[in-house]
Amino acid sequence: MNVIEVPDASDERLADYVRLRDVNLRKSLEAEHGLFMAEGEKVIRRALRAGYVPRSVLLTERRRAALADVLDRLDAPVYVVAEDVAERLVGFDLHRGALASFHRRPLPDxxxxxxxxxxxxxxxxxxxxxxxxxxxxxxxxxxxxxxxxxxxxxxxxxxxxxxxxxxxxxxxxxxxxxxxxxxxxxxxxxxxxxxxxxxxxxxxxxxxxxxxxxxxxxxxxxxxxxxxxxxxxxxxxxxxxxxxxxxxxxxxxxxxxxxxxxxxxxxxxx
Amino acid sequence: MNVIEVPDASDERLADYVRLRDVNLRKSLEAEHGLFMAEGEKVIRRALRAGYVPRSVLLTERRRAALADVLDRLDAPVYVVAEDVAERLVGFDLHRGALASFHRRPLPDxxxxxxxxxxxxxxxxxxxxxxxxxxxxxxxxxxxxxxxxxxxxxxxxxxxxxxxxxxxxxxxxxxxxxxxxxxxxxxxxxxxxxxxxxxxxxxxxxxxxxxxxxxxxxxxxxxxxxxxxxxxxxxxxxxxxxxxxxxxxxxxxxxxxxxxxxxxxxxxxx
Missing domain, CATH: 3.40.1280.10 (SPOUT methyltransferase, trefoil knot domain)
Structure with missing residues (x-):
């Protein structure tokens, strides 16, 4: 598992996670990079089970052990941040403690x-x-x-x-x-x-x-x-x-x- | 129709309408005074049609003519306030422009x-x-x-x-x-x-x-x-x-x- 502690909300590596409640920003950011966000352990597990490939995972310090069983097998970086950094980054209290950014797939015919x-x-x-x-x-x-x-x-x-x-x-x-x-x-x-x-x-x-x-x-x-x-x-x-x-x-x-x-x-x- | 222009969000007569998004405050305020709030013309009309008695009505200046047909027959005061006063009072942009405070009725057996x-x-x-x-x-x-x-x-x-x-x-x-x-x-x-x-x-x-x-x-x-x-x-x-x-x-x-x-x-x- 590729765990990286990131102390600063403005760190470039966290760019996928900025201002999650800003609908217009998120729409253009997600379209541009072909990504989507999954929130909470249960939903992240379901995305992985469905074969979606993560770009990265974001965990708060309290939940740094979350998802360890599945993350061990992945190459994607796992960013661990303090609760207040998470809140500044995403724009609300991330009480579920786990977010992941996934690559979209082309829609089927x-x-x-x-x-x-x-x-x-x-x-x-x-x-x-x-x-x-x-x-x-x-x-x-x-x-x-x-x-x-x-x-x-x-x-x-x-x-x-x-x-x-x-x-x-x-x-x-x-x-x-x-x-x-x-x-x-x-x-x-x-x-x-x-x-x-x-x-x-x-x-x-x-x-x-x-x-x-x-x-x-x-x-x-x-x-x-x-x-x-x-x-x-x-x-x-x-x-x-x-x-x-x-x-x-x-x-x-x-x-x-x-x-x-x-x-x-x-x-x-x- | 008893129309009263109120210039000040802290006016006592507007007390029913304060901080509508503050769930805890509202719960105790509404229980204490036996009132409930209806928002938007359609819902206010339905409350009136169901026989609920209004304590007062709050309209923004843009919508001061709203509900005139039904308010004409009522004794309850109709407070008209500027948009920014409404927003300061209730805590969000009152784009529907109409609120009413109604007396609750005792629940039936x-x-x-x-x-x-x-x-x-x-x-x-x-x-x-x-x-x-x-x-x-x-x-x-x-x-x-x-x-x-x-x-x-x-x-x-x-x-x-x-x-x-x-x-x-x-x-x-x-x-x-x-x-x-x-x-x-x-x-x-x-x-x-x-x-x-x-x-x-x-x-x-x-x-x-x-x-x-x-x-x-x-x-x-x-x-x-x-x-x-x-x-x-x-x-x-x-x-x-x-x-x-x-x-x-x-x-x-x-x-x-x-x-x-x-x-x-x-x-x-x-």
């Missing part, structure tokens, strides 16, 4: 992600990393085969999404469409029936839409952005508009993570 | 909440206000009849819970058990079958547990705290342990709001 998949979730423009992470966690837990992201959907490997997903972003196959306007055609071309989830009038209960389908049908569930839902383009492209039945109350819709969880549950039990 | 209810959710010790709010929103939207809170469950009328629930906390009947240890007996006494949701081995799929039940059966779904789930006491007290089936992957459970949404969905379709 859509065709590879869809091969063999029967139930797929497609996220149009979810903007909130917490929601993206929560949807990955539910989808992976319930048994969805893959997730496809529209070009502007938030990054599932952003720190907050990784954390909320509990590392499900490492194991659940996913990729990103290059084209928003015509992107769904590629799914349809692979034989997927496109189900647009929307509370708008004219949609049918999801369970009904699925009851009509052949037992080996391939389904892609389309989920739209938090505020406005799916774009009219994608709604038009869908084969069916489906909804989760609501009670007649003052609440007219579910939040996107609750809706996604229910829809994934319904999708996998067929 | 358990018996009244359960009367006529067939599907009830019981929250043991959910600690996170966001989760409590999300569960209320899903439960209300899907058609759950009532929510019962254990003595230590987080407060559904706390600002963050109110906001995340989109005001569902105002319309969905709920109350709090006084006794944790023996509290479930009161539900059982009313004929409720107690279903403990837990991913632990030995639980049966929720759908199976419900398929066995009489069509007019009354069900209470027990949900435990975010980290550790239900207490062993409540698990023992339950009539059945139920789970949401998980795929064999690296993800071993759902987060509590996703699990609650799916369980409520399953409960209301019987």
């Amino acid at each position: 859509l065709e590879d992600v869809l091969r063999g998949a029967r139930r797929v979730v497609v996220l149009e423009d979810i903007v909130d990393h917490t929601n993206v992470g929560a949807i990955f966690r539910s989808a992976a837990g319930l048994g969805i085969d893959a997730i496809v992201l529209a070009p502007r959907c938030a990054d599932p490997l952003y720190r907050r999404a990784v954390k909320v997903s509990m590392g499900a972003v490492f194991t659940l196959a996913h990729t990103r469409l290059r084209d928003w306007y015509g992107g769904l055609e590629a799914l349809r071309g692979q034989g997927f029936r496109l189900l647009a989830l929307t509370p708008a009038p004219g949609s049918v209960p999801l369970a009904e839409a699925l009851a009509d389908a052949a037992p080996d049908a391939r389904h892609a569930l389309l989920l739209g952005t938090e505020g406005d839902g799916l774009s009219s383009r994608w709604l038009e492209q869908a084969d069916a508009r489906v909804r989760i039945p609501m009670a007649a109350r003052d609440v007219d819709s579910l939040n996107v993570t609750a809706a996604a969880a229910i829809a994934c549950y319904e999708l996998v039990r067929r | 358990l018996e009244d909440v359960l009367r006529g209810a067939r599907r009830v959710v019981v929250l043991e010790d959910i600690v996170d206000h966001t989760n409590v709010g999300a569960i209320f929103r899903s439960a209300a939207g899907l058609g759950i009849d009532a929510i019962v809170l254990a003595p230590r469950c987080a407060d559904p009328l706390y600002r963050r819970a109110v906001k995340v629930s989109m005001g569902a906390v105002f319309t969905l009947a709920h109350t709090r058990l006084r006794d944790w240890y023996g509290g479930l007996e009161a539900l059982r006494g009313q004929g409720f079958r107690l279903l403990a949701l837990t991913p632990a081995p030995g639980s049966v799929p929720l759908a199976e547990a419900l398929a066995d039940a009489a069509p007019d059966a009354r069900h209470a779904l027990l949900l435990g705290t975010e980290g550790d789930g239900l207490s062993s006491r409540w698990l023992e007290q339950a009539d059945a342990r139920v789970r949401i089936p998980m795929a064999a992957r690296d993800v071993d459970s759902l987060n509590v709001t996703a699990a609650a949404a799916i369980a409520c969905y399953e409960l209301v379709r019987r």
